[in-house]
Amino acid sequence: MNKTAVYPPKASVPIRKRGKLFQAYWKNKYLVLLFIPAVIYYILFHYVPIYGILIAFKDYKFSQGIWGSKWVGFDHFKxxxxxxxxxxVFRNTFIISTYKLVFGFPAPILLALLLNEVRVIMFKRFVQTVSYLPHFLSWVVLSGLFVQFLSPSIGPINIxxxxxxxxxxxxxxDPNWFRSVLVATDIWKDIGWGTIVYLAALTSxxxxxxxxxxxxGANRFQNIFYITLPSxxxxITIMFIFAVGRLVNDDFDQVFNMYNSAVYSVGDVLSxxxxxxxxxxxxxxxxxxxxxxxxxVAFTLIYITNAIAKRINDYGLW
Known part of the structure; x- marks a missing residue:
């Protein structure tokens, strides 16, 4: 071996990589400028407030502030x-979210598959528009409509x-019906919006x-099962992982505007x-x-579901 050989310093490769990265950012500087406000938003409103979790381990007093309040450790968790x-309420949240996962998760997939088979463009766009609209209405408005629609005296169903x-x-x-109402209205509100991702996947x-x-010689159903769904x-795997992570989450606006003391036993949730x-x-x-x-709990569910998905079909978040 030639002992006089000169090798480049180890730090030179990372420096070159950083230089190329900077050049890539500079080449797409306008896209980076568009991205900066989103980064600032997440830093200010999602990462900076993380220090507030210290309140869970303190006997928080508003007058003393977070740092001045007494440290109590895990007493609140006990x-x-x-x-x-x-x-x-944890049980109610899990049951309602499971119902939404079982019945609500496949709904936009089925609607996307149906819309994909429609050949009349005007009708397809009309259905898409009508199904999207409820997503943009707040639960304050929708809950008022549902209260009237499901009224035992003037509601068309009861009439x-x-x-x-x-x-x-x-x-x-009625505790026997309230959870079903929550699941059905949630599907109705978001089924159209949920199809956007799947319709985009179908175009690829x-x-x-x-x-x-x-x-x-394959028919349409065979095309769906052997081409569309595998593609x-x-x-679907990624969206399912997110959906499982929401099993302990709930829609506060929906529940708060629709529940009452008569259904606390089945409708009171974590939020x-x-x-x-x-x-x-x-x-x-x-x-x-x-x-x-x-x-x-939500992070644990996501981590476990992602690991299982990677083992089954090699798709996942990471």
Whole structure:
């Protein structure tokens, strides 16, 4: 070996990489400028407030501030796990979210598949527009509409039931019906918006695959099962992982505007429980402990689901 050989310093390769990276950023400087406001938003409103989780480990007093409040460690979490009311709302949240996952997750996929088979462009656009619109309406507005629509006295459904000789149903005050109402209205509101991702995935499928399968004698259903769904597998897997992570989350706006004391036993969820404890009862530390516990569970679910998905079909978030 030639001992006089000169080798470049180890740091030279990373420096070259950093230089190329800077050149790439400079080449796309206008796109970077568009991206900067989003970065600033997430830093200010999502990362900086993380220090607030310290409240969960302190006996927080508003007058003393976060740093001045007494440190109590895991006392709030111990109280949390010993309360029967917490486990009741946790159970309600998990059950409602599971219903939404089972019935709500496949809904936009099915609608996207149906729209993909429509050949009349004007009708397809009309259905897309109508299905998208509810997503842009707040639950404050929609809850008022549903209260009237499901009313036992003036609601069209109950009027129809009474005309058939049946008794009216108190949909929003009957514990047997309230969860079903939550799931059905949530699907109705977001099914159109959820199809956007899947319709985008459908546009990336090579049309020649359908032409070849048609030549081989495949019908539309066979094309869906053997071409469309396998091609959508990556995006379906990713969206499913996100959906599983939301099993301990809930839509506060929907539940808060539609529930009442008659259905607390089946409709009270973690977000409304945190609202009552934190803002109404001013138990800020306890409410923060509830939120932190929920986020830890959500992250654990995402991590486990991602690991399982990677083993099954090699698709995942990381």
């Amino acid at each position: 109280d949390l796990f010993e309360l029967g009311s917490f486990w009741e 129809l039931l009474q005309s058939l000789g049946m008794k009216p149903i108190y949909f929003l005050a 499928i090579n049309p020649e695959l359908y032409e070849a399968s048609t030549v081989d 959508m597998a990556p995006i 409304t429980y945190t609202y009552r404890k934190g803002l109404v009862g001013m138990e800020y530390s306890f409410a923060t402990a509830v939120g932190l516990f929920k986020n830890v």
